[in-house]
Amino acid sequence: MSFNRRAFIGTAAAAATLRAPMVRAGSHGKPRVVVVGGGAGGATAARYIAKDSAGEIDVTLIEPSRSYYTCFFSNLYIGGFRTIESIAHSYGTLASDYGINVVHDWATGVDRAAKSVALAGGGRVPYDRLILSPGIDFVAGSVAGWDLTSQNAMPHAYKGGSQTELLKAQILAMPEGGTFVMVAPPNPYRCPPGPYERVSMVAHVLKQSNPTAKIIIADSKANFSKQGLFEAGWEAHYPGMITRIGPDFGGENVTVNPAEMTVDIDGEVIEAAACNVIPAQKAGHIADLAGVTEGNWAPVNAVDMSSKVDPEIHVLGDSAAQGDMPKSGFSANSQAKVCANAVRGALTGSRVFPARFSNTCWSLIDADDGVKVGATYEATEEKIARIDGFVSQTGEDAATRKATYEESLGWYDAITSDMFG
Template identity: 75%
Template sequence: MTLNRRTFIGTGAAFAATLSAPMVMGQARSRVVVVGGGAGGATAARYIAMDSDGAIDVTLIEPSRTYYTCWFSNLYLGGVRTFDSLGHTYGGLAANGINVVHDYASGVDRDAKTVTLAGGGTIPYDRLILSPGIDFKEGSVPGWDVTAQNAMPHAYKGGSQTQLLKAQLEAMPEGGRFIMVAPPNPYRCPPGPYERVSMVANYFKENNPTAKILIVDPKEKFSKQALFEEGWQKHYSGMIQRIGPDFGGANVSVNPAEMTVDVDGVVEKGDVVNVIPAQMAGKIVHSAGLNDGDWAPVNAEDLSSKMDENIHILGDSAAQGDMPKSGFSANSQAKACAMAVRAALTDSRAFPPKFSNTCWSLIHAGEQPDGVKVGANYEATEEKIASTGGFVSQTGEDATTRVDTYRESLAWYDAITSDMFG
């Protein structure tokens, strides 16, 4: 099925039609608190509140007043999109009865069933949904921590970091060098670092054609590797070099003051250095004691925490099985979670969840954009969310197919942001 705005959002319309449950007069409203206003949290809040006739009081806690998507931020780096086109506000959710609180959730009291706000006060819940995204593992790249992010930006959370990296690329001297330190598995958006390399190369080809790119990578292989390498050779021959673990890519440290990267004892100088550290579930998951190691284990059927049945964890933070950490995945999980939460609180019916994901990547822009994709469908089992079959673009595809794939990604962007924010 070709994806467009109508078919994507149509799955949500069917969800709302099957789950609408009238409020019982005189009955106290159940309270759902959602932490995190991204693809998982905003979607869950909207779908729980949708057509509930006031049966559930929904509060969304999100510190940012404008949400900038991580997906498509690489296209901004490549000169394909504006920064403003990535920004979305929460007025539509508020207009639909969701209490939007712009503050940080600093803690969870699981016994009292309350969320503490950094600005003071607490918010009680009957069900809590955590979708805080990622945080970075301290010490995963020796020499780098968040205090160095202005010198060596990660740009792996949407917003000001993306603007900073773009400004650094624009200021890079002619014939300069861009170095990326790629993250180890698992991490947010598996093809993301390599689409970034593609879009940086796209920018250089037009504005700094003698510039060079070095990828320092701890992984033996990466998502869509054959497709990216084919595209790099076709569009950016001689510009991009990758050092994998066989040649020291797993033994890396950085010096932000000197703008150098030490690769297994060999010091590489960069004009712009993008460090994407190892990742873990958002800190609030850890402080609430819902993690097992770096991530939060959840039940596949409803994304409920295996440590607390009254808390659900979505998206990047969840250890749920086979789904990658992506915006599409978080949105898909949020709908299943919302269905389960509404069923539990309103005695409405919950159907067996189905999950899906697609990740699009733009390798080259211009008159004939070179777009590729990978994706799969999933179902809940007793052990995990399990893949039931996938697909991926093929090397050697004709230009028309690649252009159509890119156009499909544009339709998806419009569809998911509408699905999140109304």
């Protein structure tokens, strides 16, 4: 299967293109939708609502960054397969071609009674429907010795951009024979295969520039996504370089010392030439401020991604507790199309299609050695439920793995076009 823009967009049955037949407007005129967060969920939702309502809904997108760096494919930048510019995207087309009011500011609060969003720069933005897609934040204290003040010494690089560049620079600056340490996150977290693709890309770089270097993964999880595929790939491409320490061997008992660049794994202290700490994760902070989280995540109704706390607020992507879908860019994009269709229907009376969802996660292990896992899903009263799925197999031939990698390149072009126009 090859991915291109037309095929990718065509998979979203929920993304209706019928012209809205009527507008249910209050005294303020057009219905107003405010979207907080301009990533795979938020940008897609804003674009589809603006496009399919043909100007009959006012759409405001609140996003502090003027350039959005995708977290997906950032590992390929670390591995030298992409430039940093190739994963950067602007919001200009959303504003110029779709009439979206793009506000580059931080959302600092939500008044659900008044139905408005407060901005760091002052003022409030009113809404009839609010869509929150703020990505992730980190659980304080989840890695002993690490907090956000340590992110320059031990980057997380789990939000694309400057952190990704910093981590790559630290990897390239490692002394000969040095040790790279990753502290992997506990479930659930953004992009389940992401840490292990990152290890693959770090190994790819070190194999060329620092072949005696070692990689250690401290992991509190008993297993991880595509584990057999990664471990077979590591043995084939990077024999003897990568060691994973799981919970049976102390991988859940980790303390870091950023000042001294050491990592204590169950009493064994390791001097790290570079260290990637990926903490436990939770919904983006604005979801907490809006009062729609329970625990670390925001529970939603599968049929339209509406909050189980407030039906006029919708939560997409990484922040949502929705059921069986992984926290991935593909998932967020798929959820955004379902949400956009439902929101447009609620505000204008246009046709709402049954919710259907899909996801694929590609990973690159070495040059032209791509693997994938994916599934389709449906909305039930309880959750987004998995229907069926697929995964690459160990022992696939080189042509199949190369085709999988090339498929991922087509998908990247398709999803970023779908997000940003």
